[in-house]
Amino acid sequence: MFEDVVINVEDLDAVYDIDIERNVYVHAVDGVNLWIRKGEVLGIAGESGCGKSTLARVLYGFINPPLRVRRGSVVINAGDRKYDVVSMSLEERRARLWWKVISYIPQNAMNVLNPVERIRDHFVEVLKYHASSVDIDKVAGFIEGIGLKREVLNAYPHQLSGGMRQRIVIALALMLNPRIVIADEPTTAVDVVLQRGILQLLVESQKRLNNTLIVITHDMGVHAMITHRVAVMYAGNIVEVGETTTMFENPLHPYTQGLINSLPRIGDKSTRVGLAGSPPDLRNPPPGCRFHPRCPYAMDICRKEKPSINIVDKDRIVSCWLYKKR
Amino acid sequence: MGNLLELKNVTKIFRYGLFGFSFKAVDNASLSLEDKPLIFTIAGESGSGKTTLARIILGFHTPEYGEVLYKGKNIHKLHGAEVKWFRREVQAVFQDPYASFNPLKKVYNYLRETAINIAGIDKESVDSYIDEVLKAVGLSLDKVVNKYPHEFSGGELQRVAIARALLTKPRLIIADEPVSMLDASLRINIVNMFKDFKEKYSISFIYITHDLSTAYYISDSIAIMYRGSIIEYGPVDKVLTEPLHPYTQTLVESIPTPNPKARIKWLETIKLSGIIEEKEFIARGCKYASRCPYASKKCFEEPPQDITIGNRIVKCWLYSNQKT
Numbered sequence: 108m109f110e111d112v113v114i115n116v117e118d119l120d121a122v123y124d125i126d127i128e129r130n131v132y133v134h135a136v137d138g139v140n141l142w143i144r145k146g147e148v149l150g151i152a153g154e155s156g157c158g159k160s161t162l163a164r165v166l167y168g169f170i171n172p173p174l175r176v177r178r179g180s181v182v183i184n185a186g187d188r189k190y191d192v193v194s195m196s197l198e199e200r201r202a203r204l205w206w207k208v209i210s211y212i213p214q215n216a217m218n219v220l221n222p223v224e225r226i227r228d229h230f231v232e233v234l235k236y237h238a239s240s241v242d243i244d245k246v247a248g249f250i251e252g253i254g255l256k257r258e259v260l261n262a263y264p265h266q267l268s269g270g271m272r273q274r275i276v277i278a279l280a281l282m283l284n285p286r287i288v289i290a291d292e293p294t295t296a297v298d299v300v301l302q303r304g305i306l307q308l309l310v311e312s313q314k315r316l317n318n319t320l321i322v323i324t325h326d327m328g329v330h331a332m333i334t335h336r337v338a339v340m341y342a343g344n345i346v347e348v349g350e351t352t353t354m355f356e357n358p359l360h361p362y363t364q365g366l367i368n369s370l371p372r373i374g375d376k377s378t379r380v381g382l383a384g385s386p387p388d389l390r391n392p393p394p395g396c397r398f399h400p401r402c403p404y405a406m407d408i409c410r411k412e413k414p415s416i417n418i419v420d421k422d423r424i425v426s427c428w429l430y431k432k433r
Numbered sequence: 434m435g436n437l438l439e440l441k442n443v444t445k446i447f448r449y450g451l452f453g454f455s456f457k458a459v460d461n462a463s464l465s466l467e468d469k470p471l472i473f474t475i476a477g478e479s480g481s482g483k484t485t486l487a488r489i490i491l492g493f494h495t496p497e498y499g500e501v502l503y504k505g506k507n508i509h510k511l512h513g514a515e516v517k518w519f520r521r522e523v524q525a526v527f528q529d530p531y532a533s534f535n536p537l538k539k540v541y542n543y544l545r546e547t548a549i550n551i552a553g554i555d556k557e558s559v560d561s562y563i564d565e566v567l568k569a570v571g572l573s574l575d576k577v578v579n580k581y582p583h584e585f586s587g588g589e590l591q592r593v594a595i596a597r598a599l600l601t602k603p604r605l606i607i608a609d610e611p612v613s614m615l616d617a618s619l620r621i622n623i624v625n626m627f628k629d630f631k632e633k634y635s636i637s638f639i640y641i642t643h644d645l646s647t648a649y650y651i652s653d654s655i656a657i658m659y660r661g662s663i664i665e666y667g668p669v670d671k672v673l674t675e676p677l678h679p680y681t682q683t684l685v686e687s688i689p690t691p692n693p694k695a696r697i698k699w700l701e702t703i704k705l706s707g708i709i710e711e712k713e714f715i716a717r718g719c720k721y722a723s724r725c726p727y728a729s730k731k732c733f734e735e736p737p738q739d740i741t742i743g744n745r746i747v748k749c750w751l752y753s754n755q756k757t
Binding site: 328352371373374 | 478479586588589616617618619620621622624625643645646647649650670673674683684685687688689690691692693694695696699700702703704
């Protein structure tokens with residue numbers, strides 16, 4: 108693979124076990140291939156239950172039952188050496204990868220701080236385990252760098268507003284200059300003005316550190332505003348990957364088309380149409396292409412065979428029978 | 434032409450604790466809906482008072498000051514048969530359909546009860562009537578009849594909730610964040626339905642949302658709320674494309690649009706404030722003053738008055754000299 112790839116995902120297949128004896132599971136990630144470059148902002152898009160957060164968890168190496176990786180690999184390139192996340196033990200991931208190489212901003216980040224610890228203790232704890240020294244002045248400088256006052260270090264989480272807590276969690280994730288930052292729905296619970304501020308903060312630090320930012324969100328507007336490339340997921344599959352501007356101008360997969368065309372915009376009252384039906388139950392996904400029951404262009408082959416991956420152009424991949432060269 | 438609904442200087446005060454802190458969740462709100470089918474949006478961020486206002490209009494909260502008139506009648510002073518009449522005329526749809534239905538009760542029972550008790554349909558024809566209404570929302574009785582709420586997807590159950598509201602042949606439906614729990618591709622189907630019902634059944638909607646894009650798409654008029662006050666109010670294509678109030682301007686600019694070409698402007702750095710929200714509710718002057726880039730001394734001291742500009746009302750001192 109290329110030199111600048113920081114994460115390489117190959118044929119990844121992950122499930123949530125429901126009943127192991129009867130082999131019942133939710134097939135949340137199904138045969139995903141993806142490579143993520145150094146210095147890019149990659150978006151993972153898709154609706155609730157499409158497997159995007161599960162994919163993020165596996166990339167980060169947070170693989171606990173009932174989540175189980177059945178197949179495939181996730182290789183993280185840490186510069187001096189490479190790690191296969193899936194085959195590492197939890198202790199190894201914690202010691203070698205987390206915070207330093209890859210960090211994770213969880214959903215509802217404003218609620219993850221320990222309510223009985225001061226903000227400074229959160230920073231001290233991370234530094235103690237993962238850095239050579241604990242320098243609280245450096246932390247204070249860092250806090251000021253994201254527009255907060257030094258005094259917040261002495262506050263307890265409940266004394267800060269949701270937006271401030273969210274910025275603290277982002278600061279924690281960025282503190283050790285990780286090569287990769289994963290932000291899972293970083294702004295779902297916040298107002299638009301704050302959302303804009305937080306996303307600007309994430310993008311600015313990505314530029315400054317020239318690292319990789321992976322943003323997971325259902326909000327196509329957010330992808331249009333901050334990502335370089337977008338991977339669109341549907342029912343556990345990546346259906347399309349492409350450069351953001353080209354994808355928004357010319358979405359190829361019928362699902363991506365539906366997703367983008369269903370969004371109303373201020374200044375445009377033309378009639379928008381949504382997709383029919385709803386996403387499938389991943390305990391029992393439909394055969395062939397998982398999107399076929401909702402697809403306006405579904406053909407016979409779509410109902411029987413899984414579509415292959417078509418490389419349409421440099422950086423443009425679509426998994427759909429419509430684009431199969433015959 | 435008379436008004437369908439009129440709010441006159443409505444104020445709702447919430448108190449914490451026995452002697453504690455009190456604030457105005459809705460502060461002197463006035464608005465009116467003409468008696469013709471239209472969609473009126475009340476928009477605002479969390480904590481703006483939009484849901485409280487909706488609950489006042491539904492009669493769940495009684496305001497401390499001011500009154501709400503529906504077809505000329507004060508809805509907080511209805512008696513006897515008038516209550517039932519109001520329940521028939523004004524219906525509600527809420528954000529979380531799973532929270533609206535009792536999980537242990539089949540949804541059909543709700544539909545049947547509403548049809549018989551409120552709409553007054555007789556028992557023989559009730560099933561065919563329910564089926565007809567369910568078809569209007571893209572469902573049918575046989576798809577619904579034996580199911581419990583958890584057997585529906587969020588989008589389907591929200592359709593059932595809308596059908597339940599339609600059963601009484603209402604004149605006005607109050608929809609509080611009806612699509613914010615749904616995925617984007619399903620959202621548009623629901624709001625399209627509202628547009629459709631406005632035309633087909635002459636139903637007016639009060640659409641309460643934080644999502645200005647869908648608000649623009651479906652509504653005729655809009656009121657923007659901030660910390661309990663209606664700060665701008667008028668036709669939607671004016672308010673959202675040429676916003677007057679500095680808050681509306683920031684709000685509209687900050688929406689991430691699905692158009693990468695708008696990125697450069699959107700990424701122009703904004704300053705995040707560290708203001709405590711509770712303090713804004715009790716601010717003496719304009720509640721937005723501490724965030725407003727144009728704030729002057731007056732803004733901190735005196736609450737701004739409603740200023741009419743064309744067919745719009747804006748609550749901002751910036752426009753105090755251009756009365757028209």
